[in-house]
Amino acid sequence: MKALQDNNCNRIGLHGMGGAGKTSMAKEVACKLKDSELIDKVIFLVVSKPLDFKKILGELAKALDVDLEKVNEEELSHTICARITHMEEKLLIILDVWEEFDLTKNLGIPSDHQHKSCNILITTRNLRVCTELRCQTIELQTLNDEEALGLFKAHASINKSTRGLKGMPEKIVKHCGGVPVAIVAIARALKNQPTSVWKDALKTLEDHGVDQNLEEAYKCLKLSYDNLKHEKAKELLMISSLFPEDYEIPIQLLIKIGIGLGSCGENDEYHFKRNEVCAAIAELIYSSLLLNGEEECVKMHDLVREVTLWIGDNDIKSIVDLKIAIKKSLRYFLWKNDDFPVEFDGEKLEVLLIFLDGSKDLEVSKNAFLKEMTKLKVLILYCSFYKRIQALSLTNSLQSLKDIRTLILKNLKLGDISILENLLSL
Structure with missing residues (x-):
C-alpha cells in the first residue's frame, strides 16, 4: 500500500513462489486503494507463457475503452500509450508476469516520466522480471508455522472435538511449505475425515516426493487430487x-x-x-x-494446473508451438495453432480441443489425422476472433468419428451440415 502511494516510484514488483498469494494480495490492495479513492481505475492483465501480446493488447485496449474497429493492429500500442498519457484519472495496472519484456514497446504502457499517475504492479515468480522492469521489489514470503496452522485449522474445521488427531495437523502443515494454496487444498480434503484417513495422508506426505523446487506443495496438491471422491x-x-x-x-x-x-x-x-x-x-x-x-x-490456480499436468503427464498435453514433440497415446489434447500436425497418433484420444486465431482458412482435407481418432468422444473447434473462417471439408472429415458425443464448433462458416446426422452417438 505504501509503495503504491509513493510518488517517486511507479513500478512495484511483488515477487514470491507459486501459490504464495501474490495475485490475491495484489487484488486486495487494489480494492483498498480504490475504496479509499486513491486510485480511480484498476486494470488486471495476465501475461502468460508463451507471450501473446496481440491478445493482451486487445484486453488492455478494451479496458481503456479504445474502439478496436477504428484502430489497426500496428497502431494499437501507440494508441494505448497516448490514451494512458492523457488520462486525468489515477490508473493502476496489475500485470501477472512470467518473463521480462518491454512494457512500452510491447503493450504501449508509457515510461515512468511520461505519466506519473499510472502505477504498475507486477506479480511474478521470477525475481529477474522485477530487476529487468526496474521495479521496487517486495518479496511475499510463505506463511510462518503459526499462520500456516491457523489457515489449515480454519479450512479443516478443527475444534475441541478433534483432539484425537494427536499433533497430526501440525505435522501435515509442515509438509505444506507455508504455501496457502496447498494448505487450503489439503485441509479441505481432510475435513470431517476419520483419523485413519489423516494417518494415511501423513504417511503419503512423508513417503512420496517429486524432484521440484515446490516439492512439498506438489505433494499436498497431489494428495488432494488422490482424495477426490469421484x-x-x-x-x-x-x-x-x-x-x-x-x-x-x-x-x-x-x-x-x-x-x-x-x-x-x-x-x-x-x-x-x-x-x-x-x-x-x-x-x-x-x-x-x-x-x-x-x-x-x-x-485453475497456476500451481494447481502445473501439478495436474505433472500428474497426467502420460495422458494430457497442450501444444502451442509446432516445435514441441507430441507424445503418443494421449487421452486429452489441446492444439492452439492454425497449422495442424501432418502426423499425429490419436488412436487413444478421447478429448480434442483446437483453438484457432483465424488468421487463415482452416483446411482439414490436407490432414487426415481425424480419421485415426476412432475413440474420440469430444471435439471442440474454436476460432478465438469474431470473424468467421471457412472450414473446408470439415464435415466430411468428421464422418469417421463414430464415437463422438460432444461436438462444439464456434465462429466457423460451415455451409451444409446435414452429414452430421450420421454421427449416431452425438
Whole structure:
C-alpha cells in the first residue's frame, strides 16, 4: 500500500513462489486503494507463457475503452500509450508476469516520466522480471508455522472435538511449505475425515516426493487430487488443465465435455449424467482445485494446473508451438495453432480441443489425422476472433468419428451440415 502511494516510484514488483498469494494480495490492495479513492481505475492483465501480446493488447485496449474497429493492429500500442498519457484519472495496472519484456514497446504502457499517475504492479515468480522492469521489489514470503496452522485449522474445521488427531495437523502443515494454496487444498480434503484417513495422508506426505523446487506443495496438491471422491472430478480436473493459464473456463462447457466423456443414451440417463458432472465440478470447487471465475466460469490456480499436468503427464498435453514433440497415446489434447500436425497418433484420444486465431482458412482435407481418432468422444473447434473462417471439408472429415458425443464448433462458416446426422452417438 505504501509503495503504491509513493510518488517517486511507479513500478512495484511483488515477487514470491507459486501459490504464495501474490495475485490475491495484489487484488486486495487494489480494492483498498480504490475504496479509499486513491486510485480511480484498476486494470488486471495476465501475461502468460508463451507471450501473446496481440491478445493482451486487445484486453488492455478494451479496458481503456479504445474502439478496436477504428484502430489497426500496428497502431494499437501507440494508441494505448497516448490514451494512458492523457488520462486525468489515477490508473493502476496489475500485470501477472512470467518473463521480462518491454512494457512500452510491447503493450504501449508509457515510461515512468511520461505519466506519473499510472502505477504498475507486477506479480511474478521470477525475481529477474522485477530487476529487468526496474521495479521496487517486495518479496511475499510463505506463511510462518503459526499462520500456516491457523489457515489449515480454519479450512479443516478443527475444534475441541478433534483432539484425537494427536499433533497430526501440525505435522501435515509442515509438509505444506507455508504455501496457502496447498494448505487450503489439503485441509479441505481432510475435513470431517476419520483419523485413519489423516494417518494415511501423513504417511503419503512423508513417503512420496517429486524432484521440484515446490516439492512439498506438489505433494499436498497431489494428495488432494488422490482424495477426490469421484473419478469424474479427477477427469474434469485433467480437462481443465488443458486450457491456457488463467483461462476462464465456462462451467457449461465443462458440463458438456463431462457428459460427452460418459455414455449417455435416453433423456433420463442424460440428466443423470449431467447431475453427476455438476456434482464433480462442485467437488473440485469445494476442494479449491478449481476457483470460481467471472460470469459462470471456473479457473485453475497456476500451481494447481502445473501439478495436474505433472500428474497426467502420460495422458494430457497442450501444444502451442509446432516445435514441441507430441507424445503418443494421449487421452486429452489441446492444439492452439492454425497449422495442424501432418502426423499425429490419436488412436487413444478421447478429448480434442483446437483453438484457432483465424488468421487463415482452416483446411482439414490436407490432414487426415481425424480419421485415426476412432475413440474420440469430444471435439471442440474454436476460432478465438469474431470473424468467421471457412472450414473446408470439415464435415466430411468428421464422418469417421463414430464415437463422438460432444461436438462444439464456434465462429466457423460451415455451409451444409446435414452429414452430421450420421454421427449416431452425438
